[in-house]
Amino acid sequence: MEIFIAVLLIGVMLAVLGSGLWIGLSLLGVAVFGMELLTSRPAGDSMALTIWGSTSSWTLTALPLFLWMGEILFRSKLSEDMFKGLAPWLERLPGRLLHVNIIGCTIFAAVSGSSAATCATIGKIALPELKKRGYPEDITLGTLAGAGTLGLLIPPSIIMIVYGVAANVSIADLFIAGVLPGLLLAVLFMGYVMLWALRHPDAIPAAGASTSFAEKIYASRHLIPVVTLIVAVLGSIYSGVATATEAAAFGVAGALILARVEGSLTWAAFVDGLIGATRVYCMIGLILAGAAFLTLSMGFIGLPRHLAEFVGTLNLSPFMLILVLMVLFVVLGCFLDGISIVVLTISVLLPTVQKAGIDLIWFGIFIVLVVEMAQITPPVGFNLFVLQGLTKRDLTWISRTALPLFMVMVAAVMLVYFVPALVVWLPSHM
Structure with missing residues (x-):
């Protein structure tokens, strides 16, 4: 019965999204459909409170x-300066400036803790520059969709906090455990870009003139303003001086000051920037509201709990259990945000996971990895929606560009399964 309900709701969601209706409204519509058809609770008051x-x-x-x-x-000119400073260091690396997407997302992930914020912020900076320099749009968007998910894995991470509370494990240990897998995933993404570039040498713009080490150091002066801003934002968070929200406000103030100092902050640019941020956030906010109500609807229907209970009755080997849970969480990611997946399933799954002898710290990082995978899988891959809002490209096309990065993340899950020390070594030695 639960499988039938899942298939029914996925079919309805695909049909509504395919109709061209706004994504946020599509999610709200599916939630109302599920709640009215499959529960006895009125949808109206629940929708208002949840939104x-x-x-x-x-x-x-x-x-x-x-x-x-x-x-x-x-x-x-700060974004252009960032590319000028990085270009000499990446000129001999296959893929060249495509790696800026991954490097930028890796750094910003430590600031925001949000996949959507990481994807949107780095995308706003990198996409115009890479397009101007002639890099293919498909690989550019694909790498940005994949690397944006690092916002969930590299601490600080809200999902890790929620899991730590639900599973009664150390949140500090979870944060530490996420560092090596996060860096590993970034390296795997860069490895994929290098392989892609070697297979498509004509698609990457030609490298500029070779530069000496001294010239690279001199070119790095362009990075000083942006790096200073990032270090200041990061430092304010990790020193305890500011919360993430306060650090974000500090980052805005710093960006305004730097833009004013280098002469590009005009009144028109200020207004355009404010309007641009408002438009993107309104798009994301509507999707967040729709996803929140869809999560509530799925909770009342009981789909996540029933699926988790079903997995618990299968008596699988540890490896098969991990494979089934990976599929389960990716399917649930079609309806729920990562925090809701953890809240609605972890209490049911923990006895099965512990019985299989799986370390709970390792399992927490596994959950974050598979929730990341759900961020770039249709029909409700949040990073895909963010990129669609930035580029106005078709969601199906963006999904295809992100598919290779999804497979890289599957490889990362397999790697941390067979080499669990990648997760548990750092917490056990600190």
């Missing part, structure tokens, strides 16, 4: 602020 709660969260204010910071950098 208000999901959009009025204080922690959510960091997202529009980070988006505004990205808009300011995009409209100033």
Whole structure:
């Protein structure tokens, strides 16, 4: 019965999304359909309370602020300077400036803790520059979709906090455990880009003139403003001086000051940046509201709990259990955000996981990895929606560009399964 309900809801969602209706409204429509058809609870009051709660969260204010910071950098010479500073170091690496997507997302992930904020901010800075320099749009969007998911894995991570509370494990250990897998995933993404570039040598713009080490150091002066801003934002968070939201506001102020100093902050640019950030956030906010109500609807239907209970009755080997859970979480990711997946399933799954002898710290990182995979799988891959809002490209086309990165993430899950020390070594030695 649960499988039938899942297939029915996925079919309805695909049909509504295919109709061209706004994504946020599509999610709301599917949630209302499921709630009215499959539960006895009225949808109206639940929808109002859920939408208000999901959009009025204080922690959510960091997202529009980070988006505004990205808009300011995009409209100033700072983003171009960042590429000038990185280009000499990447000129002999296959793929060249495509790696900026991955490097930028890896760094920004440590600031935001949000996949959507990471994808949107780095995308706003990198996409115009890479397009201007002649890099193919498909691989550019694919790598950005994949690398944006690092916002969930590299600490700080809200999902890790929720899992730590639910599973009664150390949140500090989870944060530490996420560092090596996060860096590993970034390296795997860069490895894929290098292989792609070697297979498509004509698709990558030609390298500029070879530069000496001294010239690379001199070119790195262009990185000083952006690196200073990132270090200041990161430092304010990790020193305890500021929360993520306060650090985001600090980042906006710093970006405005830097843009003013280098002469690109005009009144028109200021207004355009503010309007641009508002538009992107309104798009993301509507999707967040729709996803929150869809999560509530799925909770009342009981689909996540029933599927988790079904997995618990299969008596699988540890390896088969991990494979089945990977599929389960990716399917649930079609309906739910990562935090909701953890909240609705972890209490049911923990006895099965512990019985299989799986380390709970390792299992937490596994959950974050597979939730990341759900961020780039249709029909409700959140990073795909963000990129569609930035580029206006078809969602199906963006999904195809992200598919190779999805397979890289599957390889990462297999790697951490067969080499669990990648996750548990660092927490056990600190």
